[in-house]
Amino acid sequence: MEQDNRYQKGINKLMEYTTTKNDDVSTHLKIMDELKDLAPEVGQYIIEFAYGEIYTREGLDNKQRALVTISSLVTQGTEPQLELHINTGLTAGLPPQEIVESFIQLIPYTGFPRILNALAVAKKVFRQRKIGVEKNNIH
Amino acid sequence: MEQDNRYQKGINKLMEYTTTKNDDVSTHLKIMDELKDLAPEVGQYIIEFAYGEIYTREGLDNKQRALVTISSLVTQGTEPQLELHINTGLTAGLPPQEIVESFIQLIPYTGFPRILNALAVAKKVFRQRKIGVEKNNIH
Amino acid sequence: MEQDNRYQKGINKLMEYTTTKNDDVSTHLKIMDELKDLAPEVGQYIIEFAYGEIYTREGLDNKQRALVTISSLVTQGTEPQLELHINTGLTAGLPPQEIVESFIQLIPYTGFPRILNALAVAKKVFRQRKIGVEKNNIH
Amino acid sequence: MEQDNRYQKGINKLMEYTTTKNDDVSTHLKIMDELKDLAPEVGQYIIEFAYGEIYTREGLDNKQRALVTISSLVTQGTEPQLELHINTGLTAGLPPQEIVESFIQLIPYTGFPRILNALAVAKKVFRQRKIGVEKNNIH
Amino acid sequence: MEQDNRYQKGINKLMEYTTTKNDDVSTHLKIMDELKDLAPEVGQYIIEFAYGEIYTREGLDNKQRALVTISSLVTQGTEPQLELHINTGLTAGLPPQEIVESFIQLIPYTGFPRILNALAVAKKVFRQRKIGVEKNNIH
Amino acid sequence: MEQDNRYQKGINKLMEYTTTKNDDVSTHLKIMDELKDLAPEVGQYIIEFAYGEIYTREGLDNKQRALVTISSLVTQGTEPQLELHINTGLTAGLPPQEIVESFIQLIPYTGFPRILNALAVAKKVFRQRKIGVEKNNIH
Numbered sequence: 001m002e003q004d005n006r007y008q009k010g011i012n013k014l015m016e017y018t019t020t021k022n023d024d025v026s027t028h029l030k031i032m033d034e035l036k037d038l039a040p041e042v043g044q045y046i047i048e049f050a051y052g053e054i055y056t057r058e059g060l061d062n063k064q065r066a067l068v069t070i071s072s073l074v075t076q077g078t079e080p081q082l083e084l085h086i087n088t089g090l091t092a093g094l095p096p097q098e099i100v101e102s103f104i105q106l107i108p109y110t111g112f113p114r115i116l117n118a119l120a121v122a123k124k125v126f127r128q129r130k131i132g133v134e135k136n137n138i139h
Numbered sequence: 140m141e142q143d144n145r146y147q148k149g150i151n152k153l154m155e156y157t158t159t160k161n162d163d164v165s166t167h168l169k170i171m172d173e174l175k176d177l178a179p180e181v182g183q184y185i186i187e188f189a190y191g192e193i194y195t196r197e198g199l200d201n202k203q204r205a206l207v208t209i210s211s212l213v214t215q216g217t218e219p220q221l222e223l224h225i226n227t228g229l230t231a232g233l234p235p236q237e238i239v240e241s242f243i244q245l246i247p248y249t250g251f252p253r254i255l256n257a258l259a260v261a262k263k264v265f266r267q268r269k270i271g272v273e274k275n276n277i278h
Numbered sequence: 279m280e281q282d283n284r285y286q287k288g289i290n291k292l293m294e295y296t297t298t299k300n301d302d303v304s305t306h307l308k309i310m311d312e313l314k315d316l317a318p319e320v321g322q323y324i325i326e327f328a329y330g331e332i333y334t335r336e337g338l339d340n341k342q343r344a345l346v347t348i349s350s351l352v353t354q355g356t357e358p359q360l361e362l363h364i365n366t367g368l369t370a371g372l373p374p375q376e377i378v379e380s381f382i383q384l385i386p387y388t389g390f391p392r393i394l395n396a397l398a399v400a401k402k403v404f405r406q407r408k409i410g411v412e413k414n415n416i417h
Numbered sequence: 418m419e420q421d422n423r424y425q426k427g428i429n430k431l432m433e434y435t436t437t438k439n440d441d442v443s444t445h446l447k448i449m450d451e452l453k454d455l456a457p458e459v460g461q462y463i464i465e466f467a468y469g470e471i472y473t474r475e476g477l478d479n480k481q482r483a484l485v486t487i488s489s490l491v492t493q494g495t496e497p498q499l500e501l502h503i504n505t506g507l508t509a510g511l512p513p514q515e516i517v518e519s520f521i522q523l524i525p526y527t528g529f530p531r532i533l534n535a536l537a538v539a540k541k542v543f544r545q546r547k548i549g550v551e552k553n554n555i556h
Numbered sequence: 557m558e559q560d561n562r563y564q565k566g567i568n569k570l571m572e573y574t575t576t577k578n579d580d581v582s583t584h585l586k587i588m589d590e591l592k593d594l595a596p597e598v599g600q601y602i603i604e605f606a607y608g609e610i611y612t613r614e615g616l617d618n619k620q621r622a623l624v625t626i627s628s629l630v631t632q633g634t635e636p637q638l639e640l641h642i643n644t645g646l647t648a649g650l651p652p653q654e655i656v657e658s659f660i661q662l663i664p665y666t667g668f669p670r671i672l673n674a675l676a677v678a679k680k681v682f683r684q685r686k687i688g689v690e691k692n693n694i695h
Numbered sequence: 696m697e698q699d700n701r702y703q704k705g706i707n708k709l710m711e712y713t714t715t716k717n718d719d720v721s722t723h724l725k726i727m728d729e730l731k732d733l734a735p736e737v738g739q740y741i742i743e744f745a746y747g748e749i750y751t752r753e754g755l756d757n758k759q760r761a762l763v764t765i766s767s768l769v770t771q772g773t774e775p776q777l778e779l780h781i782n783t784g785l786t787a788g789l790p791p792q793e794i795v796e797s798f799i800q801l802i803p804y805t806g807f808p809r810i811l812n813a814l815a816v817a818k819k820v821f822r823q824r825k826i827g828v829e830k831n832n833i834h
Contacts, residue, residue, distance in 0.1 A: 031533060037550045038540050039517050041335075046529060049327050050247035057319075059240035067203065068241045071210035072248045073530065077773065078494065081248075081530040100734050101198035102207045108189040109211045109220075111665040112741060113768065113776040116726060123733050133732045170672065176689045177679050178656050180752075185668060188744050196736075212669065216356065217633065220669040239317050248528040251324060252351065252359040255309065262316050272315045328525040337518035345481065346519045349488035350526045355634065359526075378595050379476035380485045386467040387489045387498075387806040390602060391629065391637040394587060401594050411593045448811060454828045455818050456795050458613075463807060466605050474597075490808065495772065498808040606803040615796035620762065624797045627766035628804045637804075657754035658763045664745035665767045665776075 007044070010052030016062060017055075017088035031084070062092040067102055074103060074118040075110050082118060086125045096122075096131050146183070149191030155201060156194075156227035170223070201231040206241055213242060213257040214249050221257060225264045235261075235270050285322070288330030294340060295333075295366035309362070340370040345380055352381060352396040353388050360396060364403045374400075374409050424461070427469030433479060434472075434505035448501070479509040484519055491520060491535040492527050499535060503542045513539075513548050563600070566608030572618060573611075573644035587640070618648040623658055630659060630674040631666050638674060642681045652678075652687050702739070705747030711757060712750075712783035726779070757787040762797055769798060769813040770805050777813060781820045791817075791826050 018029070032043030055065060066089030073082040086099055103118045126133055157168070171182030194204060205228030212221040225238055242257045265272055310321030333343060344367030351360040364377055381396045404411055435446070449460030472482060483506030490499040503516055520535045543550055588599030611621060622645030629638040642655055659674045682689055713724070727738030750760060761784030768777040781794055798813045821828055 034540070035533075035536055038543070039521060039536055042521060042524070042529075042532065042536065045327075045331065045524065046247070049323075049331075050529065053323065053327075054244060054247055057240065057243065059236055060244060064206065064237070064241075065244050068206060068210045068244045069248055071207045072214040072245050075211040075214040076248075076494075076530065077771075078530040078534065080534060097198055098203070101196065102203070104196065104734060104737060105193060105199060105204050105207045106211050107667070107737070107740065108185075108193055109208055109215075109667040109669060111663070111667045112737075112745065113665060113771065113773040115737065116730075117773065117775060119730055119734055119737065123729070126733070173679070174672075174675055177682070178660060178675055181660060181663070181668075181671065181675065184663065184744075184748065188740075188748075189668065192740065192744075215633075215669065216354075217669040217673065219673060243317060243320060246320070246323065246528070248530060250524070250526040250528045251320075251328065252354065252356040252526060254320065255313075256356065256358060258313055258317055258320065262312070265316070324525075332522060332525055335518065335521065337514055338522060342484065342515070342519075343522050346484060346488045346522045347526055349485045350492040350523050353489040353492040354526075355632075375476055376481070379474065380481070382474065382595060382598060383471060383477060383482050383485045384489050385598070385601065385806070386463070386471055387486055387493075387808060389802070389804040389806045390598075390606065391632065391634040391804060393598065394591075395634065395636060397591055397595055397598065401590070404594070451818070452811075452814055455821070456799060456814055459799060459802070459807075459810065459814065462605075462609065462802065466601075466609075467807065470601065470605075493772075493808065495808040495812065497812060602803075610800060610803055613796065613799065615792055616800060620793070620797075621800050623759065623763060624766045624800045625804055627763045628770040628801050631767040631770040632804075653754055654759070657752065658759075660752065661749060661755060661760050661763045662767050664741070664749055665764055665771075 006048040006052035008052075009056050010047035010050070013051045013055045014047060017066070017092050063089070063094045063098075066092050066094050067098070070099060071102055071106060074106055074114055077114055077117065079117065079121055083121050083125055086122055087129075090125070090129065090131075096126060096133075145187040145191035147191075148195050149186035149189070152190045152194045153186060156205070156231050202228070202233045202237075205231050205233050206237070209238060210241055210245060213245055213253055216253055216256065218256065218260055222260050222264055225261055226268075229264070229268065229270075235265060235272075284326040284330035286330075287334050288325035288328070291329045291333045292325060295344070295370050341367070341372045341376075344370050344372045345376070348377060349380055349384060352384055352392055355392055355395065357395065357399055361399050361403055364400055365407075368403070368407065368409075374404060374411075423465040423469035425469075426473050427464035427467070430468045430472045431464060434483070434509050480506070480511045480515075483509050483511050484515070487516060488519055488523060491523055491531055494531055494534065496534065496538055500538050500542055503539055504546075507542070507546065507548075513543060513550075562604040562608035564608075565612050566603035566606070569607045569611045570603060573622070573648050619645070619650045619654075622648050622650045623654070626655060627658055627662060630662055630670055633670055633673065635673065635677055639677050639681055642678055643685075646681070646685065646687075652682060652689075701743040701747035703747075704751050705742035705745070708746045708750045709742060712761070712787050758784070758789045758793075761787050761789045762793070765794060766797055766801060769801055769809055772809055772812065774812065774816055778816050778820055781817055782824075785820070785824065785826075791821060791828075 032046065035043050055062075060068070066085060069085050070082065070089055073085055089099060090096065099122060100119070103115050103122070107115050123133075171185065174182050194201075199207070205224060208224050209221065209228055212224055228238060229235065238261060239258070242254050242261070246254050262272075310324065313321050333340075338346070344363060347363050348360065348367055351363055367377060368374065377400060378397070381393050381400070385393050401411075449463065452460050472479075477485070483502060486502050487499065487506055490502055506516060507513065516539060517536070520532050520539070523535075524532050540550075588602065591599050611618075616624070622641060625641050626638065626645055629641055645655060646652065655678060656675070659671050659678070663671050679689075727741065730738050750757075755763070761780060764780050765777065765784055768780055784794060785791065794817060795814070798810050798817070802810050818828075
């Protein structure tokens with residue numbers, strides 16, 4: 001059945017972005033659990049539509065999709081989701097330096113305020129994931 | 140002298156995004172010419188700061204910078220600049236399919252309206268650049 | 279098959295918002311036709327996800343869904359989609375006075391500029407649909 | 418005198434949205450009290466203009482006005498005001514299911530991030546007002 | 557009667573921003589005339605609330621109010637209103653250089669796209685009002 | 696050397712907005728210190744580009760630049776930066792009443808939600824700086 005298929009494809013894709021030894025990347029699933037009573041279908045739409053249909057498309061790899069998503073979230077200033085997608089981006093293999101560099105690339109297009117707020121979110125995530133950051137040299 | 144240096148670095152970088160046989164990519168320079176009388180320093184800031192300092196940084200290649208920029212402009216809905224940066228992205232080597240695919244990736248994050256407007260802008264640019272688009276197969 | 283089902287449900291629901299003697303409400307389908315070559319799946323996602331899954335849910339009737347949608351589009355300032363959804367709202371039975379009144383209700387929440395632009399869009403649609411508007415008395 | 422009249426009409430209308438046994442809906446008045454020293458006229462403008470002139474108009478009932486307002490606030494992402502107007506909407510008789518359903522209707526127009534944040538606000542308000550939420554069945 | 561008073565105060569204040577030999581500043585009144593049939597009270601709210609209550613307050617002079625307003629409209633990207641308020645600002649005595657300079661001041665806060673669009677609007681208005689603009693020297 | 700020059704000009708200008716006996720205005724420098732490891736160049740761009748090139752221009756005085764900046768930040772709803780620039784504005788000599796009055800001027804252009812949030816930020820800053828606020832009379 002098609003719907004099960006989309007759901008399963010979505011879960012599989014989501015796992016590429018979230019399975020890790022690091023505990024705090026399970027945020028995605030915690031969000032859906034939070035919504036379970038209030039609006040269970042929203043979690044289902046995220047899995048089936050966002051992950052099952054959009055993320056599974058060809059044409060961009062996981063790291064590019066994370067970069068595109070993060071760029072939009074920085075621009076919108078929706079910080080809880082930015083925090084989540086910095087995590088999913090890192091799990092998908094996006095190097096921390098590229099995340100920070102994409103913020104810097106956006107300075108001419110959004111101005112400094114959005115970027116300062118995004119850097120504060122990144123700093124929090126990097127610290128949680130014990131990503132070392134030393135004088136312009138993230139590792 | 141440092142300032143000349145930034146200016147020259149900016150012009151060189153800008154050329155990587157705009158030099159092409161295709162006439163309509165000179166939009167960037169036309170914009171600056173338009174501003175010459177009213178606010179000549181704005182064109183200078185774009186060259187020195189945006190291109191000379193930000194675009195010339197390491198950490199992301201030209202195509203990634205174009206992808207990040209385009210994602211922000213789609214999210215903001217600033218269409219004249221989106222048109223310009225679809226052009227600069229293409230000149231920098233970003234395949235048209237990846238531009239369209241990045242729009243589709245943004246549907247779960249911005250909703251459909253911004254994406255439909257962005258696709259209309261892309262269609263216009265592709266037509267001007269005689270990029271063939273045939274049933275889900277852009278070339 | 280589930281996917282066909284979503285597609286068919288979406289088309290049926292879309293028809294409730296667009297079938298009318300008035301020609302210009304076929305805009306929705308024209309938009310999708312425009313996208314056919316460039317990004318055919320986007321039209322499919324609109325039908326399957328937006329119309330087939332979201333609009334077909336229970337809990338709000340067609341007129342309420344149009345009112346909620348229009349309120350968001352006024353706030354975003356995405357005018358091509360606002361034009362489209364004033365049309366779909368009218369076809370779904372939302373009285374023109376309620377559309378104008380919802381704009382006025384938004385003045386304290388978005389300020390006057392968004393509302394003046396929305397009223398200009400409504401005026402254009404009402405004129406195309408030959409909806410009489412006489413001194414505070416739309417009919 | 419006209420001004421007193423607007424003020425009194427505004428207070429009366431505001432009461433329709435806020436009088437309840439539930440303590441936490443007095444937020445509106447607390448906000449104005451907070452502003453009393455800094456900018457007392459802002460509270461007055463909210464009562465006289467927003468409630469006395471806009472909310473008292475004919476053409477939409479209290480529940481429709483709350484739905485329109487909530488849809489705009491979800492789209493803007495201004496969460497303190499969204500929290501307030503979920504409360505006023507509930508007091509005016511808008512069923513909790515319709516509030517959640519209007520958020521879901523907005524997914525195709527704003528994307529998921531705004532909606533996830535709005536659901537978190539709704540969850541907080543429903544809990545404060547002891548509105549039971551059980552597996553897709555709010556009561 | 558209070559309401560008449562607000563209306564008359566609003567008209568008087570509006571005139572400070574729009575009375576001029578230059579024809580195209582009557583845009584404000586043309587907008588309201590446009591709205592007369594569709595939503596006549598919106599024009600009334602602009603005169604009574606925006607001009608009669610807000611603009612007539614003490615604490616900022618006409619030029620400061622225009623500067624604050626223009627800064628918000630550049631940030632929002634609502635160009636028809638920006639065009640109007642560049643006109644009202646000029647009529648109220650705001651020098652064209654200060655308008656352009658305020659756009660440049662906003663580059664670090666909004667990024668270049670909003671500012672480039674704002675400059676194009678200013679250029680159009682200055683040309684209509686025959687304000688000479690010569691190499692960084694507007695007069 | 697030009698770059699040093701921009702940096703020194705930027706630091707000097709920044710000091711006009713931040714040097715004060717009041718401790719909490721050093722926020723600006725604390726922000727940059729926070730960024731030192733993660734993205735040290737962002738602090739440098741703020742000093743060299745925003746302060747060294749933009750703020751040092753002629754055409755608007757420090758208080759006008761603060762007013763323009765604050766108006767944009769209120770409109771964007773980026774509250775951490777609004778808090779910072781209410782502080783820098785006060786240090787540059789912008790009277791607290793003019794800050795509050797500029798918020799009130801923006802009500803017709805952004806609606807009430809952004810303004811209520813901005814007033815809450817101003818109240819916090821005024822309290823920290825022990826600026827007395829008594830019934831519509833800030834001193």
